[in-house]
Amino acid sequence: MPDHESYGIMVKEYSENQIAVIGEWIRKNIRPGRLISEYDSCSLKQLLEIDTGICLTNDTVKEAMLLAGFRPECSRDENWRFRILLVREINENPNPFFNWLMGAEYADGTPEGDFISDVSHDFRFPVFADHGIILGYLENEGAYEETLDAFERLWEEYEK
Structure with missing residues (x-):
């Protein structure tokens, strides 16, 4: 028991x-x-x-x-x-958002570009997760408001 x-x-x-x-x-x-x-x-x-x-x-x-x-x-x-x-x-197929994100082109120094760069180097980023889980991960990691806003803008662009 x-x-x-x-x-x-x-x-x-x-x-x-x-x-x-x-x-x-x-x-x-x-x-x-x-x-x-x-x-x-x-x-x-x-x-x-x-x-x-x-x-x-x-x-x-x-x-x-x-x-x-x-x-x-x-x-x-x-x-x-x-x-x-x-x-x-x-577990072997990342979420389509992650695949899209890794192919997205945003200028370095922009919040979106910085977000993509950070994600590509964060081996704990939940690549298999959906919007809610990724948002929860960012919040649990103490992400700045600017980072959360960049994520939301990227997610909106991805959904188009």
Whole structure:
């Protein structure tokens, strides 16, 4: 039986939006499997953080997996293993916005040009995410208002 002392971490530590993003990531990326996966809770934590930009603890990933209906094979282990399949095609294809952004041409020194340059060097930028997740990532990183405005202008241009 899982250790329920840590149960409730998500509600206490993460916003409703972040919880929804975590749940959606699990729904899109993980399927029930017959065999125990090579991906344990720590591996899932790393993938989830790369894809969404949300920094999680191992215990939070465990709780999220429980809430999504996945049960660990041995809940006494530090890193839980599950009978799951990881659907990799979602993780290997960046969001079309990111692809568009890397091809967009804006002059250096403009807010948009600076934003694109920063994104291209930020290996934690959630390249697989949609507008809301990217905005949340920027806000969590403490981005300046000018950066947020540049992102919004670029997103509007992308949607045209």
